[in-house]
Amino acid sequence: MRINCPYCGPRGHDEFLYGGDATRQRPDPATPDAEAAFCDYIYLRDNPDGAHRELWFHASGCHAWLTVERDTRTQVIGAVVPARSRT
Amino acid sequence: MRYSVFRLLAEAARGNRHWQPTWRNAEPRKGYDAVIVGGGGHGLATAYYLARNHGLANIAVLEKGWIGSGNVGRNTTIIRSNYLLPGNTPFYEWSLKLWEGLEQDINYNAMVSQRGVLNLIHSDAQRDADARRGNAMRLHGVDAELLDVAGVRRLAPFLDFDNARFPIRGGLLQRRGGTVRHDAVAWGYARAADKLGVDIVQNCEVTDIRRERGAVVGVETTRGFIAARKVGLVCAGNSSRVAALAGLRLPIESHVLQAFVTEGLKPVLPGVITFGAGHFYVSQSDKGGLVFGGDIDGYNTYAQRGSLPTVEDVCEGGMALMPMLGRVRLLRSWGGLMDMSMDGSPIIDRTPVDGLYLNAGWCYGGFKATPASGWCFAHLLAHDASHPLAAAYRLDRFQTGHLIDEKGRGPYPNKH
Amino acid sequence: MTVPHPAGQPARLVRSGLIDRSQPLRFSFDGRDLTGYAGDTLASALLANEIHLVGRSFKYHRPRGILSAGPEEPNALVELRNGARREANTRATVTELYDGLEARSQNRWPSLRFDARAVNGLFAPLLAAGFYYKTFMWPAAFWEKIYEPLIRRSAGLGTMASAPDPDTYEKSSTFCDVLVIGAGPAGLMAALTAARSGARVLLADEDFRFGGRCLSEQRHIGDLPAQEWTATVIAELASNPDVMLLPRTTVFGSYDHGVFAALQRVNDHLPVPPQFEPRQRLWRIVARRTVLAAGAIERPLLFGDNDRPGVMLAGAVRSFINRFAVSPGRRAVVFTDNDDAWSTVADLQAAGAEVLAVVDSRDGAMDANRLRSVSNISVRNTDAINGVVRRASGGRALQAVEVVSNEGQLQRIECDLLAVSGGWTPTLHLSSYLGARPRWDADRAIFIPDQLPAGMAVAGAANGEFTTRAALNAGYREGQTAAQALGLSPAQFALPSTPDESAARQALWRVPNTRGKCFVDFQNDVTTADIELAQREGFNSAEHLKRYTTLGMATDQGKTSALNALALLAEQTARPIGSVGTTTFRPPYTPVPMGALAGHHRGRDFRPVRLPPSHAWAKEQHAVFVETGAWLRAQYFPRTGESDWLQSTIREVTAVRSTVGICDVSTLGKIELQGPDSLQFLERLYANGWQTLAVGRARYGLMLREDGIVMDDGTVARLADQHYFMTTTTANAVDVYQHMQYCHQVLWPDLDVQFVSVSEQWAQFAIAGPRARALLQRILDPGQDISNSTVPYLAAANVTLADGRRARLFRISFSGELAYELAVPARSGDAVIRQLFAAGADLGVIAYGLEALGVMRIEKGHVAGNELNGRTTAQQLGLGRMLSTKKDYIGAVMSRRASLQEPAGPQLVGLKPVDRALRLASGAHFLPVGSPVTAANEQGYVTSAAYSPTLGHWVGLGFLANGRQRHGERLRVCDPLRNRETLVDICDPVFIDPQGERLRG
Secondary structure (H helix, E strand, O other): OEEEEOOOEEEEHHHOEEEEEOOOOOOOOOOOOHHHHHHHHHHOEOOOOOEEEEEEEOOOOOOOEEEEEEEOOOOOEEEEEEHHHHO | OOOOHHHHHHHHHOOOOOOOOOOOOOOOOOEOOEEEEOOOHHHHHHHHHHHHHHOOOOEEEEOOOOOOOOHHHOOOOEEOOOOOOOOOHHHHHHHHHHHHHHHHHHOOOOOOEOOOEEEEEOOHHHHHHHHHHHHHHHHOOOOOEEEOHHHHHHHOOOOOOOOOOOOOOEEEEEOOOEEOOHHHHHHHHHHHHHHOOOEEEOOOOEEEEEEEOOEEEEEEEOOEEEEOOEEEEOOHHHHHHHHHOOOOOEOEEEEEEEEEEEEEEOOOOOOEEEEOOOOEEEEEOOOOEEEEEEEEEEEEOOOOOOOHHHHHHHHHHHHHHOHHHHHOEEEEEEEEEEEEEOOOOOEEEEOOOEOEEEEEOOOOOOHHHHHHHHHHHHHHHHHOOOOHHHOOOOOOHHHHOOOOOOOOOOOOHHHO | OOOOOOOOOOOEOOOOOOOEEEEEEEEEEOOEEEEEEEOOEHHHHHHHOOOOOOEEOOOOOOEEOOOOOOOOOOOOEEEEOOHHHOEEEEEHHHOEOOOOEEEEEOOOOEOOOOEHHHHHHHHOOOOOOOHHHHOOOOOOOHHHHHHHHHHHHOOOOEOOOOOOOOOOEEEEEEEEEEEEEOOOHHHHHHHHHHHHOOOOEEEEOOOOOOOHHHHOOOOEEOOEEHHHHHHHHHHHHHOOOOEEEEOOEEEEEEEOOOEEEEEEOOOOOOOOOOOOOOOEEEEEEEEEEEEEOOOEEEOOOOOEOOOOOOEEEHHHHHHHHHHOOEOOOOEEEEEEOEOHHHHHHHHHHHOOOEEEEEEEOOOOOOOHHHHHHHHOOOOOOOEEEEEEEEEEEEOOOEEEEEEEEOOOOEEEEEOOEEEEEOOEEEOOHHHHOOOOOOEEEOOOOEEEOOOOOOOEEEOHHHHOOOOHHHHHHHHHHHHHHHHHHOOOOOOOOOOOOOOOOOOOEOOOOOOOOOOOOOEEEOOOOEEHHHHHHHHHOOOOOHHHHHHHHOOOOOOOOOOOOHHHHHHHHHHHOOOOHHHHOOOOOOOOOOOEEHHHHHOOOOHHHOOOOEOOOOHHHHHHOOOEEEEEOOEEEEEEOOOOOOOOHHHHHHHHHHHHHHOOEEEEOOOOEEEEEEOOOHHHHHHHHEOOOOOOOOOOEEEEEEEEOOOOOEEEEEEEEEEEOOEEEEEEOOOOHHHHHHHHHHHHHHHOOOOOOEEEEOOOOEEEEEEEOOOHHHHHHHHEOOOOOOOOOOOOOOEEEEEEEOOOOEEEEEOOOOOOOOEEEEEEEHHHHHHHHHHHHHHHHHHOOEEOOHHHHHHHHHHOOOOOOOOOOOOOOHHHHOOHHHOOOOOOOOOHHHHOOHHHOOOOOEEEEEEEEOOOOOOOOOOOEEEEOOOOOOHHHOOEEEEEEEEEOOOOEEEEEEEEEOHHHHOOOEEEEEEHHHOEEEEEEEEOOOOOOOOOHHHHO
16 A cells, blocks of 8 residues: 655555544543543444544654545545644 | 265265265245354354254354355464463363364364464563463463473474574474364354254345344345344454444454465474564465465455565565575465454453344454354353353453453554 | 477477577486577476476376466476475476576476376375365374374475575565556557656566567567567667566566565576575566556366376467477377467478367367468368367377367377367456456456456456457557556557457367366366366355365466366356356465565564664673664673673672662663643653652653553653653653654644654663762763762753763662663763773673663562563552542543452562572462462462572562562462472562662662
């Protein structure tokens, strides 16, 4: 696979480390059901067969965490943006 | 039709024209007492033990393709019970015991070959960890031996002892470990289950799990609705997809694992050998091919194909361990979908949906577990209670924190 | 006419061919000295010497010859070369002949001509597909002892080398606009068109000579013979600097996003690679567009004993004649179900062979006018028979064929060559590796590529465009399309006018009513009877068939057998072939040596080695080094007279505890943080609090994973208001840094903090022992005050060395002694360690290694890798009080789960042998005294053990259930693996100076 790093250009995916589902949001630890919310956040996954928004770390490059749109069935990669830009 | 050398002689004399189908290619009926979704090794074993141990014969195995088309047909064939943690060791040891009697039990030669599994040790820390593991095995009555370098050399003189980046300092050996002819496991269980009346339905994909008032009443399939009050999901890499039909999210990601086989060569390797300083494990099949694998590719995927860097990484491990392999040619590779769980250990449990049971999360170590997995899942389906050997494989352990993390890698499925 | 050749190659033609008769090459086969020419393959050279018997089959040990002239070869497999360079299962048909080549036949005993195991053939009915699943089950104990060894003895064909491969392998990456795979007419034309359009082109072909079928057919392209046309195109491509030509290069895998893997056989055509050159090179190719022009592979026909040496694919016959100038037989019969094979007749006749008959299974195929019109074929002096070959006869060589005409007339024709053609199968493998299933084309009765991977096009025979003209057109078309897609303006030019041969075929999947064995997969000895048996037993899907019969699983990967088998399966199950489907295509296209895939990553170069800054100095001190992850670290520093590591370690520990010692701890992960929110960031990262950490102070920190388990520990020093410096353990340096980046970039991008790993930038030395301050003072600027009041325990300061170097000083102790860690820029590390030893000689300074470091940390009860094993909680480690309850941090919520706080769970304890003379070993388990040694009684385990020179006996650390409440209890540690059992006293894990007086001294 080739991932088009917004900072470094297209690179082999072996330069990157996989960080999993990017749609997960770290829950608010202050809420009463924080423990359940954290369990969900840490352990449960949609694991979709198709469109997947996921994180990759450009370990052998610019050290950016990236959000990558990839289809887990076809491996087609869409948008790649810095993970920090999502907020 | 019982298999034996006499049958073989008799049928050969008749021109091999009277052999019967190994299993009936059943048409689905309207309903069953229980339905197993997934005709892989674990699903077929579950069906067999349901019929054999619990007298439940009105059951069906539904397979979306052809039976054995998943990981039981695509793995490195290794069996062993060299586990560290108490939740695992007795379960895998029971599996190994079932392997040891499998052929007589199901009257099918799956070539269970106990030529040993040797884990190489390359550092003091590794020796400490393997000593703990080996001792844990011994405490559970499992065979284990700690070898020094000379012991490893006697067993596998062809390893790189003299020029290695990570010198071999010893090994943990389980002599009862070994390999099994993987496809034969699926066929043998299918045949044995079929003989007990189980319907094996191929080309039958489950498209929905029908529920009424929170309980399962059956499954919709590409071949129509099939009623069943008990549905067991044994779908490996597709577990999340199928569980989603019942509104469940699982602590599982699907990843691809590649494995490889070389051209057939005259036998050299005594048993299974695993590299401790890189991810590489290898054995030599009865046909002479070196069968080997390494790490998963490391990202979610449902595409049954791997990537080149992993191929290279695995072969680098092979060459580091056995530099005489340089001219041995890799013949085939394949990629299978692994149901990677969040702690690297499986789930055999009820689900929040009544009548729906889950057997999943085998990561890339499910093959060796096939008999015990089927045994314990059958028990769960029959009694609606966990088998004691699989009591730790609960679905709620991710909430309670009673995790079974053999490698200590944490909730990162691609690191297990 | 065949004229006996002067070089003793009786079947060599005197003229024509692409061999160099001025370059004779000597070679040997099974010890027999022979001669061939440059340009030969081993197969063509064997045929030139009239050697037709080359190997034995896997199961029945049937005599086998040469079936093909390419990579699909199932039969002619040899062991090539000797000793450490021995290559088993090498296909003679793609082995380029070189001077001195040595080859041996395989899988035969005692000799190729008389193979005792050929007796297996007599038991064929017993050895039918899958027979082993039905027997060898009784008695159970016999499997490993008797049955399996018997089976394994007959496993495999060749033998692997038993010594390390002496040759080297390279890996290279390259990028191109258009990758063209295959340099036949379609590939050459695609490359030419793309190159003329201005694209960067990479043209790869597995053959050592470009041209594909152009090299093997007597055809014209434009005004030129095909061989000459090929040469002109190659010349133009070679002159274009944007074109890279890779002959001897097999593109064997395709991966997502235009990534391809190719194997270049750089020096396999030489006896030994020249110095400094690799044997082979693995190419990783990234291509924007790809044209797959890999050609097609001819199928054999299925009839009785169709495996006899002398039965050869018709296309291969033409290759041997036209390209290699060898006549593969003198008296030939051609058997075909298609028009293409008819051109073999003329080629054979031109080579001086007698063509006794053409047997064509199609009704009406013999119409002379039709033949002339489609193929310009002469059938002079040849019997043309509408019918089939029912059986071949002969043992080690073909003697005759039994022909049955469609009218039912049987005749026997004596011959030594049978050219067969069941049509051609497109070589579409590379179009299918990404999961696309090929489509059944009922008209042509072949599978052709259907949906293609993004960026890939297929041209020529690989796409079912079989004729030369169709191939040229397709190459031009796809070259233009690729150029267009790249934004180039496609070159326009006139294609050479080429007559269109006929590829008409009417499929004959099997000859009916055969006698004798009818092989589908030659190498694995899978016959039509096996396929029928598999079907009878219910193995009806293509994959079941393959797995049950082993069809297509031999080294030729089913290249000649797969479609024939599918057709048989379809026929038996009364389904159309298209609905039977193919088995899944998987890389590699042809087998690839492990050495090439590993490249330089073997032996000591398997993985890079990281060396700490004092390495050169330590080497001079004769340190013994040990691999710890990527690092090579000094384990101990033996002195003359010391007999083992323990003796040296005892001396080192004793010296540190009594004088002063130095250890390189540069391998720790080191991270520099700055910014207004750095404190806030640390607060969220670590489980303990940092609010009270003053500038100039350091503190121990504990980091959890989000699931509440301990991830790592280390120290953080506050160097300035918004400037922190943290260390991680050596093992987790990379993971922790990535984790921090995750926390910052993904979780809390709003925090204004910057950090960078400086592990490589700082050399860091632990200086430990009662005389540490005295030693340090000597190399510091004399004005630098490091008294206990100025630099107390856990102080951090910027200091200047006597020579003016800037350094950082941390008063941190892992050993439990008065200790400092001195950090200097990595480039100064070597100089500073020398300064320290020069300055400290009279203080008794010694170097200590990892062993002593480990002993001292166990004596102090500090946890390390063996305890921080990714499963332990802060509670278990005795660090529960560090978990802040006042803030959120990674792991805070989950660490509060009941199971992670279990009061009676495993807890870190110390242990001492009751008999102080006994040793302890890590990995042993705790059991109560007197209980049976079973898992049910197990209460914990020993994580670390060491001989404590300070206490004079062995000590250990371990996790024991409810351990903190059990100090003073007596237990057994059981080590059944090493047959040891030791009585121990449980104690506090801190064995030395529990109040910490020394380190504050």
